[in-house]
Amino acid sequence: MVEHILFHCAQAQKVWKLAPVQWDSIQTQTGCFKQWWTALIQARSRKEGKQHIALTANILWQLWKDRNELEFEGKEKDGIKVVQKASNEWMEFEEAGTGKEARSTSEIDAADARQREEGMEVRDLMELHIATQKATEGHKMGIGVVAKLNGTRIIADWVLVDRTSLLKIQDEAAAMRLALIKVRQLGWNRIKVINANQHLIAMLKSGKGDNLNTVTLVEDILALANLFQMCFFEVGKNSNMSLCQSISRYALSIVLDEERIFVSS
Template sequence: MAPVRFYALVDFAREPVKPARESIFRRTKQGSPFCSRCGDGIETVEHILFHCQQAQKVWKLAPVQWDGLQNQTGCFKQWWTALVQARSRKGGRQHIALTANILWQLWKDRNDMEFERKERDGWKSVRKASTEWMEYEEAGIKKKEKSTPETDKARESSREEGRVEEGLMELQIATKKSAEGRKLGIGVVARQAGGRIRAEWKLVERSSGREIQDEAEAVRLVLLKARQLSWQRIKIINANKQLIALLKSGKGDNPNTATLVEDIQALANLFQMCSFEERTSCNMTLCNHICHYALSICRDEERFFGSP
């Protein structure tokens, strides 16, 4: 699986299978040492994995973050050495395995661009890394457990039930357009499984003039914020029946909405679990109140309650 493959490339600084441009230029004085993807810097291993614009896009979308290691990205060996020390933290080994997959995808993306002239979107790289990591984890679990058809079915059922509840964040979203029709107030209530409120967001945007398009834009913004907070299991709740139907079908009712739906689907694929549910407006009283309030402010406001 991917983590095993990656460890063969951990010592990038020595002699990677396909060296970075800087390494080739230093040894042969031929070609250009600059990155062919962004053109903004010398293509070293550290540039490919951390500093290139394409790499930074991937890390922003990644479900695991290592903000405390930013000052180590100038040397991959030092960064990796500091990273493996996180094994003792909760979920550390799993986070390191996922990180290895992300690095592996970044390296493959660079090679695809360099030798095949193929560019892959950042969210696709993250999705590929996450999928391979989850497959690896599942394979490890199955290997440890004794399997029979009956126990496998029971374990899978129990696992699915646990996945739905564990760490699930319900995100209720409501919007309200101003009287003149130019301003859009977005209200968001984030509830943890069990009903405990974790966050309230009051967001201000420009209205498109179409309700369903405004609602879709609100969902897209909320997904981006959920990614920034590293939430992994979410449920989007909205009172617009038509929008929920479009999101579940992956289609739009016009080109603008279709583009938004496509963006939402791409973002949804980055989560371990992301679903969409319709709920009547009367069951979203707090959320409706917040979106009305959002029309009276000029800047976004956020409130968090406890550790999300």
């Protein structure tokens, strides 16, 4: 289903034809999102590869949002508007990041490794608290995502609407995949993903799903995780998940996704 939404439906095909970045060399991989994404991230070493991947992640996000507007409100944007919105948002984040002091990846990785060895918190770590809620009737699912810098300051939250698979663990995994696509476009590099589903977190840590559906979702999530400088997974206590759980319940009452960015990271 995800491949149809992101690549094969009429709207997706229009959007990709208009997109400023093209991936013709991996077009044959679009039948499997995991294979396509794995091929995509290999382009990081090419000139402006990371920027092209970030823009692509934003296009994927806008396609997903466009699909929700069509399904839940009956609206469909012109393909050019989807591309323009994705490009404009990407350019805004790129411009916001140009003035920040840069250090080499090796320096950052070495500093983070020292901090972990010393039992210290990793600097600039963004925690993503993710929860889902299924409607009592129909196939609507609400997703709540809260982003906290170093586990304390709330940087952003998202209220997302999607379609439930009717299986809790698959819903949680799909929400996690969607959240990682979203935060990739923001340029955050160190991510801790927190979810209350112990079984899902165990599968992600082992790198293995336990059935055909979860195998695909786990592979997709881990492929996305590889795009970040650091990305790991942790079981969240219910007492610490109350905000994202409340947001996921609220999501059932809306039609279009909502997002709030409180401060720049």
